[in-house]
Amino acid sequence: MLMHYLSGLGILLFGAVHIFTIFFTYPFQATIWETTLKFDSIPFAILPVYRNALLAASLFGLLLCTTVHAMNGLRTVIAELVGFRNKWVDRILIAVGVFLTVYGLRTILIAHLLV
Amino acid sequence: MTEYVKFLVYRYRPEDGKKGVYADYDVPVKKGMTVLDGLIYIKENLDPTLSVRFSCRMAICGSCGMRVNGLEMLACHTQILGLRRKHIIVEPMRNFPLLRDLVTDMTPLFMKQKALKTWLIRRDELEQENPTIQYLQSEEELGKYLQFTYCIQCGLCYSACPVVSTFPAFLGPQSLMKVYRYFADSRDEVGRERVSFVDKFEGVWRCHFAGSCSAVCPKGVDPALAIQLLRREALK
Amino acid sequence: MLSQREGRTKVLQSLRVMLVPGRYGLERWSFVLQRISGVAVSLYFIAHILETGNFVGGITVWTVPEYSFAEAAHQKSVELLKNPVFDVGLAVIGFLVALHTFNGLRLILTHFGFLVGKPGRPEPFEQPASLNARQRALFWLSISLAVFALLYTLDALMGVFRV
Numbered sequence: 001m002l003m004h005y006l007s008g009l010g011i012l013l014f015g016a017v018h019i020f021t022i023f024f025t026y027p028f029q030a031t032i033w034e035t036t037l038k039f040d041s042i043p044f045a046i047l048p049v050y051r052n053a054l055l056a057a058s059l060f061g062l063l064l065c066t067t068v069h070a071m072n073g074l075r076t077v078i079a080e081l082v083g084f085r086n087k088w089v090d091r092i093l094i095a096v097g098v099f100l101t102v103y104g105l106r107t108i109l110i111a112h113l114l115v
Numbered sequence: 116m117t118e119y120v121k122f123l124v125y126r127y128r129p130e131d132g133k134k135g136v137y138a139d140y141d142v143p144v145k146k147g148m149t150v151l152d153g154l155i156y157i158k159e160n161l162d163p164t165l166s167v168r169f170s171c172r173m174a175i176c177g178s179c180g181m182r183v184n185g186l187e188m189l190a191c192h193t194q195i196l197g198l199r200r201k202h203i204i205v206e207p208m209r210n211f212p213l214l215r216d217l218v219t220d221m222t223p224l225f226m227k228q229k230a231l232k233t234w235l236i237r238r239d240e241l242e243q244e245n246p247t248i249q250y251l252q253s254e255e256e257l258g259k260y261l262q263f264t265y266c267i268q269c270g271l272c273y274s275a276c277p278v279v280s281t282f283p284a285f286l287g288p289q290s291l292m293k294v295y296r297y298f299a300d301s302r303d304e305v306g307r308e309r310v311s312f313v314d315k316f317e318g319v320w321r322c323h324f325a326g327s328c329s330a331v332c333p334k335g336v337d338p339a340l341a342i343q344l345l346r347r348e349a350l351k
Numbered sequence: 352m353l354s355q356r357e358g359r360t361k362v363l364q365s366l367r368v369m370l371v372p373g374r375y376g377l378e379r380w381s382f383v384l385q386r387i388s389g390v391a392v393s394l395y396f397i398a399h400i401l402e403t404g405n406f407v408g409g410i411t412v413w414t415v416p417e418y419s420f421a422e423a424a425h426q427k428s429v430e431l432l433k434n435p436v437f438d439v440g441l442a443v444i445g446f447l448v449a450l451h452t453f454n455g456l457r458l459i460l461t462h463f464g465f466l467v468g469k470p471g472r473p474e475p476f477e478q479p480a481s482l483n484a485r486q487r488a489l490f491w492l493s494i495s496l497a498v499f500a501l502l503y504t505l506d507a508l509m510g511v512f513r514v
């Protein structure tokens with residue numbers, strides 16, 4: 001449970017950075033499709049964010065915390081839905097979590113290194 | 116002119132092997148009549164086969180817990196006119212095995228309490244059986260747990276809890292509250308071991324503070340509060 | 352062990368208890384909303400990781416590709432995603448994320464025993480200490496912030512509040 005609180009607070013921290021770069025850095029006349037979701041034209045478009053080592057690391061932190069929080073949450077909800085714990089549910093959720101972390105890390109690294 | 120209220124009462128007979136049905140009865144109502152009085156009226160005048168459990172009729176024995184219009188209440192503690200409805204739906208409590216009509220089997224509640232040793236325990240067994248001194252407590256020490264001693268084990272909180280409904284192994288609001296009640300009692304000598312009884316998946320961690328237990332408790336016991344305080348201890 | 356049919360009935364019953372707050376009051380609503388938002392956001396999170404993976408070319412790409420290749424891949428996914436249905440969906444996710452965050456903070460506080468009040472001597476028909484006004488204010492605060500997030504996201508994606 002402590003893990004759930006800590007990952008939740010981690011999401012709060014890293015998620016704030018994520019939301020900030022996407023939703024609070026564009027001029028208000030435009031939508032984010034025309035600005036922060038562009039590939040590479042303005043300071044907080046997608047690639048510049050990933051290129052910045054600190055922001056990329058914070059994205060990885062967000063990825064890790066969210067994976068832990070989401071999988072643990074789903075485990076709880078599933079156990080409480082069917083009425084018992086099942087080790088196969090745990091294993092599948094761990095597998096999904098590992099995949100998401102690896103795949104997400106791959107995306108972050110590629111975008112970070114792309115020139 | 117007498118006022119009539121329609122009672123829709125859940126009827127279930129295990130020997131029929133069928134699902135329960137709702138039977139309706141018109142009950143003449145006077146000021147001061149409780150839902151239990153209504154049910155007794157039905158039993159005496161309209162349908163003697165109705166099964167309902169009660170004893171004290173004054174909210175002290177905890178026998179007559181049921182769901183009235185979708186909310187857990189003591190039938191003897193609920194004024195019919197106070198409900199301000201022309202129809203009253205009376206159902207047995209959830210989360211307990213149903214025996215017949217409105218009568219549920221309270222064993223799960225009592226077994227969970229028993230497993231958690233919810234009684235005063237002194238290390239010295241001789242002293243426990245034959246106390247030689249008085250165990251004085253200050254007003255402040257009493258205040259820490261007094262509220263939780265008001266529980267009459269009616270099981271309403273256990274029936275209202277959404278987690279017990281879906282995850283039956285959960286110890287439930289009443290038992291966890293009792294654990295905190297003895298943990299907070301200065302005369303009890305089990306100490307932090309009590310917290311370790313509930314520091315597990317089926318224990319305090321399954322409480323998500325839906326507050327339904329405290330919302331329905333007829334004695335103002337506030338099990339949700341006790342569980343949060345217990346969890347605070349478990350987090351230490 | 353339950354038979355398959357009993358198992359299914361059990362899950363349906365559980366779903367009903369989890370999704371229908373009934374007459375138990377605000378805290379029960381908070382429980383239900385926290386559940387729904389948690390599951391919805393988790394599913395969105397999985398989709399989001401897959402979708403952002405497409406921005407650099409999808410699951411088959413494991414080395415750093417050409418810039419132009421990635422740019423084209425990003426362009427393709429943007430074309431796929433940029434439509435009003437997804438925009439509204441994302442705004443709803445924004446609502447749920449904000450709700451889950453702020454209500455979750457409140458719940459962490461209660462789990463540590465803060466803001467739940469102290470044991471006292473209850474009077475008949477008195478509101479229980481743990482279901483107090485501070486808790487409710489915080490719950491409504493998280494709802495308000497979630498509504499703000501909904502409107503803000505809608506505006507950021509579709510520019511609905513521009514003149």
Ligand code: SF4
Nearest residue numbers: 266267269270272332
């Ligand atoms: S805590 Fe309240 S609702 Fe629960 S069993 Fe005790 S008296 Fe009944």
Ligand code: FES
Nearest residue numbers: 171172177179191
């Ligand atoms: S009959 Fe004793 S509590 Fe209602």
